[in-house]
Amino acid sequence: ARPAGGPFDCIVPVPLHPARERERGFNQAHVLAKLLGRASGLPVSPLLQRIRYTTTQTQFDRAERMENLAGAFRLRRGRAVQDSCVLLIDDVLTTGSTLSECAAVLKKAGARSVHAAPAARG
Numbered sequence: 001a002r003p004a005g006g007p008f009d010c011i012v013p014v015p016l017h018p019a020r021e022r023e024r025g026f027n028q029a030h031v032l033a034k035l036l037g038r039a040s041g042l043p044v045s046p047l048l049q050r051i052r053y054t055t056t057q058t059q060f061d062r063a064e065r066m067e068n069l070a071g072a073f074r075l076r077r078g079r080a081v082q083d084s085c086v087l088l089i090d091d092v093l094t095t096g097s098t099l100s101e102c103a104a105v106l107k108k109a110g111a112r113s114v115h116a117a118p119a120a121r122g
Helices: 018-024 028-040 062-069 097-108
Strands: 010-013 048-050 073-075 085-093 113-121
Touching (some): 048 097, 062 097, 073 097, 085 097
Parallel strands (some): 010 085
Antiparallel strands (some): 048 073
16 A cells, blocks of 8 residues: 555565676665665565576667667566556666666556656766
């Protein structure tokens, strides 16, 4: 249930591929989502799963980034997002391709709305 006056049902962090998360030791988007969840009272729901490892996107333009990310995310098994208003959290926004791909997966799964909140711009 949505808190009184709050537009979102849950906070969803952009997932890292499990191999990348092992390399880093944490997912910075999930850390940010937990902090925001604690401050707002909204639940943090790791609804998305990164199912394809993607190479670093730093040298890619927007079209190459979108192509690199196609099919990289899916809704986790057993998770429902139907008719939810979702706040999607990522650490850095460069071209918006990661957030766009994640939002498309959530919308296809039935989310009513998806709003993105990056912590920084790259």
